[in-house]
Amino acid sequence: VDPHLDGSGYWQRALGGPSQGRPSLSGGTDADVCIVGAGYTGLWTAWALAGADPSLRITVIEAHHVGYGASGRNGGWLSGLLPGDRDRLARGPDGRTGVVALQRQMIDAVADVVAACETEGIDADIEMGGTLAVATNQAQLARLEIALEEDRRWGLEPEDARLLDGDQTARRVRVEGAAGSMFSPHCARIQPAKLVRGLAAAAERRGVKIYERTEALAVGAGQVQTPFVTVRAPWVVRATEGYTAGLPGLHRRLLPMNSSMIVTNPIPPEAWAAIGWGARETLRDGAHAYTYLQRTADDRIAIGGRGVPYRFGSRLDHAGDTPPSTVAALQNALHQLFPVVRGVPICHAWSGVLGVARDWCPSIEVQHSARGGLAWAGGYVGDGVTASYLAGLTLADLILGRDTARTSLPWVGRASRGWEPEPLRWLAVRAVYGLYRSADRVEAAHPQATRTPRRARLADFISGRP
Numbered sequence: 001v002d003p004h005l006d007g008s009g010y011w012q013r014a015l016g017g018p019s020q021g022r023p024s025l026s027g028g029t030d031a032d033v034c035i036v037g038a039g040y041t042g043l044w045t046a047w048a049l050a051g052a053d054p055s056l057r058i059t060v061i062e063a064h065h066v067g068y069g070a071s072g073r074n075g076g077w078l079s080g081l082l083p084g085d086r087d088r089l090a091r092g093p094d095g096r097t098g099v100v101a102l103q104r105q106m107i108d109a110v111a112d113v114v115a116a117c118e119t120e121g122i123d124a125d126i127e128m129g130g131t132l133a134v135a136t137n138q139a140q141l142a143r144l145e146i147a148l149e150e151d152r153r154w155g156l157e158p159e160d161a162r163l164l165d166g167d168q169t170a171r172r173v174r175v176e177g178a179a180g181s182m183f184s185p186h187c188a189r190i191q192p193a194k195l196v197r198g199l200a201a202a203a204e205r206r207g208v209k210i211y212e213r214t215e216a217l218a219v220g221a222g223q224v225q226t227p228f229v230t231v232r233a234p235w236v237v238r239a240t241e242g243y244t245a246g247l248p249g250l251h252r253r254l255l256p257m258n259s260s261m262i263v264t265n266p267i268p269p270e271a272w273a274a275i276g277w278g279a280r281e282t283l284r285d286g287a288h289a290y291t292y293l294q295r296t297a298d299d300r301i302a303i304g305g306r307g308v309p310y311r312f313g314s315r316l317d318h319a320g321d322t323p324p325s326t327v328a329a330l331q332n333a334l335h336q337l338f339p340v341v342r343g344v345p346i347c348h349a350w351s352g353v354l355g356v357a358r359d360w361c362p363s364i365e366v367q368h369s370a371r372g373g374l375a376w377a378g379g380y381v382g383d384g385v386t387a388s389y390l391a392g393l394t395l396a397d398l399i400l401g402r403d404t405a406r407t408s409l410p411w412v413g414r415a416s417r418g419w420e421p422e423p424l425r426w427l428a429v430r431a432v433y434g435l436y437r438s439a440d441r442v443e444a445a446h447p448q449a450t451r452t453p454r455r456a457r458l459a460d461f462i463s464g465r466p
């Protein structure tokens with residue numbers, strides 16, 4: 001199997017395999033903006049720049065193919081969830097007001113992406129069904145109640161998020177043992193690979209040049225070095241998210257966190273009659289090591305979770321291989337939530353990497369030097385589908401020197417410290433997920449207990465996770 005094409009998962013395979021029609025970069029080495037990475041961040045940046053100034057020569061360089069990274073492999077939640085920790089983001093100059101503004105822009109961005117897809121003719125199987133976080137024990141329900149109180153403190157209104165009791169939840173989707181849920185309308189289900197490919201085509205229609213199978217070996221202000229040529233550009237954008245640790249000098253900047261998914265064969269109508277889920281809300285359970293799900297356009301269930309969260313030394317599994325134990329764990333989680341699908345085979349499993357900063361908050365940064373401008377955005381953890389749109393438009397504003405409502409948001413210009421050296425990094429991530437899984441087991445064994453076990457709080461403390 002060609003390692004450049006393998007491992008992208010069901011979403012690309014459903015489209016007949018990864019796109020492979022674009023050339024590598026072998027000449028023509030000048031551009032006004034050179035963007036490294038053809039995922040959502042790089043492509044939305046290119047699309048927005050080309051829309052704002054059609055005279056710009058914009059080159060996108062991709063090591064594998066469009067959507068090779070998380071953008072072609074994710075759970076398909078186009079959600080208004082705020083990535084990062086609000087208290088930390090509120091340490092910026094605008095404090096709380098800035099965080100409330102970021103949250104509103106994230107919510108608006110969901111509708112904006114849907115509108116952009118309509119205008120650009122991108123069919124990404126979009127279904128605006130909202131999202132449900134379902135509690136299957138009392139401790140999970142208690143955490144949802146606390147999360148809702150927090151949401152209210154940060155300016156979310158009842159129409160943005162509300163609690164549903166067990167019966168109300170079952171009227172939407174019948175999850176085994178559901179004690180209640182939190183519903184927010186600000187989420188759409190998408191087919192991730194359709195979005196990233198459609199977006200690449202839309203950027204190309206605006207004149208953007210995309211080169212595949214072209215790895216950037218070094219990315220700096222004013223230039224990007226590839227195996228064959230060096231691209232010189234007044235502006236360079238690094239949009240490499242979970243792969244950033246592989247670039248020189250950036251080993252400890254973003255921790256590459258794995259997330260794995262499986263998808264079932266199409267589920268028969270009788271089983272759907274038992275499950276409901278007619279509005280195709282995106283769905284997650286309330287566990288510490290939670291799983292996230294979607295009902296696909298072709299009536300399968302795709303479910304994802306942490307799997308093997310992290311490999312020693314920020315090593316990347318480029319093939320996207322998924323250990324049998326992870327597949328079994330996800331299948332088990334699926335069967336617990338929906339026992340009626342036990343007989344339906346799993347047809348694909350895959351993994352991808354997301355980027356996590358030491359303080360679990362995303363950033364957008366722009367640096368100027370005599371050699372040129374260097375910009376980057378990322379660290380969205382598991383909420384990057386909508387955030388990468390907002391980040392891409394913000395990068396375009398910053399590169400064009402425009403002052404907009406986006407450029408003053410609190411994630412612009414903030415930096416997190418680097419991750420600890422190994423073996424601390426590996427030990428900490430392993431300990432954290434061990435503690436979360438153990439806390440989940442305790443809660444499942446005592447479904448009426450409302451207290452979150454101390455070990456989960458310890459895990460939050462070790463990881464620095466909000």
Ligand SMILES: Cc1cc2nc3c(=O)[nH]c(=O)nc-3n(C[C@H](O)[C@H](O)[C@H](O)COP(=O)(O)OP(=O)(O)OC[C@H]3O[C@@H](n4cnc5c(N)ncnc54)[C@H](O)[C@@H]3O)c2cc1C
Pocket residue numbers: 036037038039040041042061062063064065066067068069070071072073074075076077078079214215216217239240241242243244247258259260261292304351352353354355377378380381382383384385386387388
């Ligand atoms: C399994 C999984 C499920 C997820 N589910 C969701 C979800 O449901 N909702 C949500 O909001 N978020 C989700 N996320 C996160 C979301 O997918 C990402 O945050 C988002 O796609 C990041 O986009 P990006 O363009 O920044 O990075 P990527 O999509 O990872 O793109 C980076 C690109 O850069 C390329 N690249 C890297 N290094 C180089 C180099 N040196 N030279 C050239 N090219 C390079 C890579 O090949 C890659 O194509 C999920 C992530 C995973 C892995």
